[in-house]
């Protein structure tokens with residue numbers, strides 16, 4: 232199940248349960264003649280129904296649905312009004328549903344802020360209207376639920392983050408994977424087109440890889456590639472991204488970097504890798520193909536193909552060098 236689907240399901244379930252809870256509260260208060268509370272429960276029920284509708288409308292963009300924050304802020308406010316409007320202390324259990332809703336639906340920080348504000352209001356009201364012991368018991372229950380909700384929410388966002396990291400990371404080297412390269416490069420091209428900022432790329436190949444594999448075996452070469460990746464991470468600056476395309480093949484996306492910059496960068500990478508002492512191979516050399524974005528480059532393939540052609544040129548000219556191929560600014 233995709234994350235968006237899971238969120239849509241969780242949100243719909245949470246709002247639906249709240250709706251049922253509020254209908255039950257509304258009926259109970261109507262029977263006892265507490266009309267203020269009846270109307271407040273109805274308003275909260277309407278809020279929950281609105282939440283279901285909003286969740287379904289936004290089902291494809293659940294991660295970018297700011298309406299939940301607005302809706303839940305209003306519902307929390309209504310719950311506080313219900314608590315302060317009530318003649319009975321046990322109305323504090325109205326907030327149970329809101330605590331769960333906040334933590335299941337909102338981003339963790341927003342949920343924490345809103346829920347703590349809600350619990351603080353209820354605590355003030357409890358200490359004003361009941362004995363200290365009863366207030367502490369009720370508060371203890373609310374905090375227990377709060378703790379469980381925070382744990383779930385934190386655990387869930389951690390799991391989602393690690394799943395996302397796994398999907399875009401090359402397990403052998405720890406660099407980003409090739410699938411993520413096209414996505415990022417396309418975004419960077421759109422950004423360069425919109426802002427006019429320069430963008431460059433480098434394709435890098437470790438020279439004589441086949442001989443190295445024959446000599447040391449694939450496992451030790453894989454270990455070496457991990458070391459190369461770590462060294463490359465140390466050379467690039469924040470905002471640059473590194474991708475592993477296959478054993479010995481890497482790609483660098485360098486935003487805000489013009490032609491002169493990518494030449495400096497390629498030479499720096501070549502020298503850094505060439506001068507290092509490596510655990511498996513002792514010494515190694517690399518060939519680099521560089522290019523800079525031109526207005527005719529509309530897709531990631533344009534830049535990847537040109538960087539690949541520049542790399543071939545560097546290899547044909549004897550390896551251990553960088554080669555730059557310019558784009559064609561006026562081409563269609």
Ligand SMILES: Nc1nc2c(ncn2[C@@H]2O[C@H](COP(=O)(O)OP(=O)(O)OP(=O)(O)O)[C@@H](O)[C@H]2O)c(=O)[nH]1
Pocket residue numbers: 466467468471485486487488489491492493495496
């Ligand atoms: N993307 C990227 N470009 C780099 C990096 N290092 C150098 N460059 C490019 O090469 C140019 C010259 O870099 P340097 O020789 O370090 O000179 P600098 O004046 O210290 O460069 P700045 O970092 O821009 O202050 C920079 O302006 C960048 O365009 C890097 O790590 N990443």
